[in-house]
Amino acid sequence: MAAESDMSQYRPRLHAELARARASFAALDADSRSVSAARNNSNVDDEHDPEGTTIASELSQMAVLSRAATTRAAEIQAALERLDAGTYGRCTVCGDPIAVGRLDARPWTAFCIDHATG
Numbered sequence: 001m002a003a004e005s006d007m008s009q010y011r012p013r014l015h016a017e018l019a020r021a022r023a024s025f026a027a028l029d030a031d032s033r034s035v036s037a038a039r040n041n042s043n044v045d046d047e048h049d050p051e052g053t054t055i056a057s058e059l060s061q062m063a064v065l066s067r068a069a070t071t072r073a074a075e076i077q078a079a080l081e082r083l084d085a086g087t088y089g090r091c092t093v094c095g096d097p098i099a100v101g102r103l104d105a106r107p108w109t110a111f112c113i114d115h116a117t118g
């Protein structure tokens with residue numbers, strides 16, 4: 001059971017990372033709403049007004065970050081499920097243990113270094 005208790009040390013970190021991802025998503029969502037509202041109020045023409053282009057690229061940048069936060073939250077939730085299932089800390093592809101240094105850096109990772117996609 002030593003291995004299991006070692007892995008449980010990641011639980012609080014995963015919860016903290018999950019809260020952070022959700023907070024970041026909520027903040028981005030609120031920001032993009034207020035930018036959209038400001039754009040609607042100012043009646044800017046996206047295609048021809050340089051200011052409109054800036055706002056559009058700002059919104060698309062926020063959309064990218066907000067998708068990244070959503071993806072991260074899903075990865076963290078999956079990691080918490082693996083923790084509950086007792087498979088946390090093992091690569092979901094080959095089943096080999098994931099290096100501790102890697103778990104410390106990316107506690108939500110589901111892959112060993114050989115199967116990491118990014």
Ligand SMILES: [Zn+2]
Binds near residue numbers: 111
């Ligand atoms: Zn692997």
